[in-house]
Amino acid sequence: MGWTFNNPLFSLTTEDQNKEAKHVWEHESLGGIAENNNPLPRPVIGLLLLTFATAIAITFPLYGQRPTAAIYLDYVSLMNSTMVQEVMNDRTISHHEANTKAMALITDSLTQFDSKYTFQREQHPIDLDHLRVIAPQIIELQKAGADLEEYIVVGPDVVISNFFNIQADGTVLAKQPWWDKGYLIAFWYFIGFCLAVIVAVKRLPHFSWRPDHTIAH
Amino acid sequence: MLKYLFAKEENIPQGTAAIFFGVSSIAWFIIGSGLGSFNAAKLAFPDLYHGLYALQFGHMRQVHVHAVIFGWIAMAFAASMMYITPALGNTKLWSEKLGVWNCLLYNVGLCLALALLWAGVTSGREYSDHIWPIDLYIAFVMVVPWCLNVWMTIINRRTQGIYTTNWFFAGCMFMTVVVFLVGNMPEWLHLTGLNEAYMTWWFAHNVLGLLITPVAAAITYYIVPKITGNPLYSHRVGHLHFWSIVVFYSTPAAHHLMSSPLPEWLKSFASVEGVLILVPAVAYVCNILLTMQGRWSMFVENIEIKFTITGVLLAIPLNMQGGFQQTRAINWYIHGTGWIVAHAHLALLGFSTFAEAASVYYGMQVLLRRKLYSASLANFHFWMLLIGFSLYWVSMTISGLIQGAAKIYEVPYVDVVIAEHPYMIVRWIGGTMVFFGNIIWLYNMVMTARAGDIVPVGRQPAEVAYTR
Numbered sequence: 001m002g003w004t005f006n007n008p009l010f011s012l013t014t015e016d017q018n019k020e021a022k023h024v025w026e027h028e029s030l031g032g033i034a035e036n037n038n039p040l041p042r043p044v045i046g047l048l049l050l051t052f053a054t055a056i057a058i059t060f061p062l063y064g065q066r067p068t069a070a071i072y073l074d075y076v077s078l079m080n081s082t083m084v085q086e087v088m089n090d091r092t093i094s095h096h097e098a099n100t101k102a103m104a105l106i107t108d109s110l111t112q113f114d115s116k117y118t119f120q121r122e123q124h125p126i127d128l129d130h131l132r133v134i135a136p137q138i139i140e141l142q143k144a145g146a147d148l149e150e151y152i153v154v155g156p157d158v159v160i161s162n163f164f165n166i167q168a169d170g171t172v173l174a175k176q177p178w179w180d181k182g183y184l185i186a187f188w189y190f191i192g193f194c195l196a197v198i199v200a201v202k203r204l205p206h207f208s209w210r211p212d213h214t215i216a217h
Numbered sequence: 218m219l220k221y222l223f224a225k226e227e228n229i230p231q232g233t234a235a236i237f238f239g240v241s242s243i244a245w246f247i248i249g250s251g252l253g254s255f256n257a258a259k260l261a262f263p264d265l266y267h268g269l270y271a272l273q274f275g276h277m278r279q280v281h282v283h284a285v286i287f288g289w290i291a292m293a294f295a296a297s298m299m300y301i302t303p304a305l306g307n308t309k310l311w312s313e314k315l316g317v318w319n320c321l322l323y324n325v326g327l328c329l330a331l332a333l334l335w336a337g338v339t340s341g342r343e344y345s346d347h348i349w350p351i352d353l354y355i356a357f358v359m360v361v362p363w364c365l366n367v368w369m370t371i372i373n374r375r376t377q378g379i380y381t382t383n384w385f386f387a388g389c390m391f392m393t394v395v396v397f398l399v400g401n402m403p404e405w406l407h408l409t410g411l412n413e414a415y416m417t418w419w420f421a422h423n424v425l426g427l428l429i430t431p432v433a434a435a436i437t438y439y440i441v442p443k444i445t446g447n448p449l450y451s452h453r454v455g456h457l458h459f460w461s462i463v464v465f466y467s468t469p470a471a472h473h474l475m476s477s478p479l480p481e482w483l484k485s486f487a488s489v490e491g492v493l494i495l496v497p498a499v500a501y502v503c504n505i506l507l508t509m510q511g512r513w514s515m516f517v518e519n520i521e522i523k524f525t526i527t528g529v530l531l532a533i534p535l536n537m538q539g540g541f542q543q544t545r546a547i548n549w550y551i552h553g554t555g556w557i558v559a560h561a562h563l564a565l566l567g568f569s570t571f572a573e574a575a576s577v578y579y580g581m582q583v584l585l586r587r588k589l590y591s592a593s594l595a596n597f598h599f600w601m602l603l604i605g606f607s608l609y610w611v612s613m614t615i616s617g618l619i620q621g622a623a624k625i626y627e628v629p630y631v632d633v634v635i636a637e638h639p640y641m642i643v644r645w646i647g648g649t650m651v652f653f654g655n656i657i658w659l660y661n662m663v664m665t666a667r668a669g670d671i672v673p674v675g676r677q678p679a680e681v682a683y684t685r
Contacts, residue, residue: 034448035451036452038453040500161481164481193461207453
């Protein structure tokens with residue numbers, strides 16, 4: 001197990017051991033099968049790096065997460081306003097038409113002022129029937145002084161979310177951190193994997209060496 | 218088989234265990250795909266049969282799944298390992314007698330396990346459906362002796378190096394034992410709730426990821442260089458493939474439960490690892506397809522290469538789907554739909570089955586020293602399998618997209634059933650084609666053993682496939 005660190009990107013193995021490995025490689029037939037010593041083609045290396053970038057990008061928390069109750073608080077307030085209630089209770093039009101008209105009023109009103117939830121609202125549109133179901137739960141939580149960003153909407157229920165964002169003082173916030181610790185683990189895990197594989201392949205004879213298969217076969 | 222059970226080791230011809238496992242695997246493939254065809258018929262025509270309770274879909278589904286996984290796939294793996302492992306070590310199998318007993322007790326255990334599932338005696342957990350006494354039997358009577366034979370053959374090899382295929386065989390068998398014993402913890406320790414759900418899917422994911430996919434890949438690492446005569450493109454890419462399987466395939470179990478109340482960080486980690494499954498996939502496909510350089514004509518001419526390379530090509534959509542469908546952005550749409558059923562069949566009936574079929578075809582000819590009875594029937598089998606599988610995969614994928622849309626837009630369930638009906642019929646036709654193709658395969662292999670031309674000493678079956 002001779003190691004050398006003089007030129008780690010070229011080889012981590014001493015010349016003697018490389019010589020021995022080359023001898024075995026060329027003189028041994030593994031059931032009539034031979035192996036070449038080619039490196040990964042460069043486009044494939046690029047593809048693998050792209051895979052890692054894609055893995056992080058496509059799984060980023062913004063995509064596919066459940067909505068927090070906080071993004072619907074303004075919807076609930078507007079739903080309970082006189083203007084919207086009048087439309088909702090208008091008996092001259094159908095239930096569906098009333099719903100559509102009332103929701104249009106709510107969304108129009110919401111566009112009048114800036115909100116940090118604009119993007120999330122576009123990600124998680126809601127209809128009036130759904131809003132009616134979750135509204136009492138949101139009002140109840142608001143009265144209790146809860147932080148609505150710690151609650152998510154799962155179908156008809158508003159429940160505490162399952163984020164465990166541990167603060168410096170030891171308290172746990174059930175809020176999505178901007179950078180989930182799962183990603184942090186994945187990042188270091190990937191780095192560890194790359195280092196281990198680089199060490200494994202750099203222990204082999206350098207890829208510029210081509211084995212002669214005519215010796216054993 | 219009976220005459221070898223009590224024979225002395227030196228009186229049992231080399232390859233006996235592999236042949237028994239090979240024939241058993243084909244028989245189980247017929248049974249498994251027959252059950253699948255029957256189940257598909259029940260989904261296409263729900264009023265088809267109302268007789269015995271045990272023949273209803275709820276009982277039959279698990280029987281089909283386990284007949285295929287433990288019967289066809291695992292036994293084809295065992296057959297492959299029992300002849301490839303010694304061949305690559307320039308030695309003989311450590312114990313043919315153990316292999317023969319292993320094969321007998323494997324078949325007995327599988328019959329018992331399936332009979333219990335059929336009777337409704339089940340743990341109720343998908344993929345780990347067996348009750349704990351059966352789990353113990355599977356672990357210690359069916360799998361451990363098999364492992365022992367593989368490991369001891371590698372230890373007793375007459376080469377200094379170990380070829381890529383044998384790393385996979387030894388490593389995957391070790392990981393399978395661990396996965397089986399740890400993954401069945403809900404059964405040993407009566408875990409419930411999220412722990413049970415997580416361990417169930419840790420087991421299910423890893424049976425696929427640490428046994429079925431890598432062993433199928435390992436088989437192709439043997440078949441392609443052996444038959445084409447080309448050296449494997451790259452030993453070092455083999456390292457990348459093997460270690461990335463171990464590292465990235467073993468960790469993403471939580472991505473099966475993206476809508477569950479598991480901690481979000483665990484899902485995020487699992488989801489990233491899920492996409493990184495593409496690392497071994499890219500390394501593997503690249504290594505095999507580059508090994509084919511200059512020998513692509515064999516993809517048309519040679520039945521084993523035709524099966525193998527079709528399997529390798531199917532690994533591309535398999536891993537593209539597998540990598541991305543588990544992300545939060547896509548999973549919410551396709552989770553719990555026929556898309557997943559299609560994906561599972563792409564892994565088991567697509568990639569894995571084609572690789573194993575090649576191995577069984579090749580192994581039986583080499584071990585019996587007889588060339589195929591009929592190349593035409595083998596080609597017929599190939600096309601029945603490919604067309605049948607394709608019909609199944611495409612129809613179930615479309616059906617899954619319909620179900621996904623219906624789920625999101627809250628379409629009444631009965632409307633979804635009506636919309637899916639044509640695709641269920643196509644699914645049944647596809648599955649039935651696979652079933653009939655397999656019957657032809659068994660006939661061809663039996664006739665090969667009985668009436669196939671002798672392969673001259675020193676020649677490969679592939680070299681004389683078209684000579685009379």
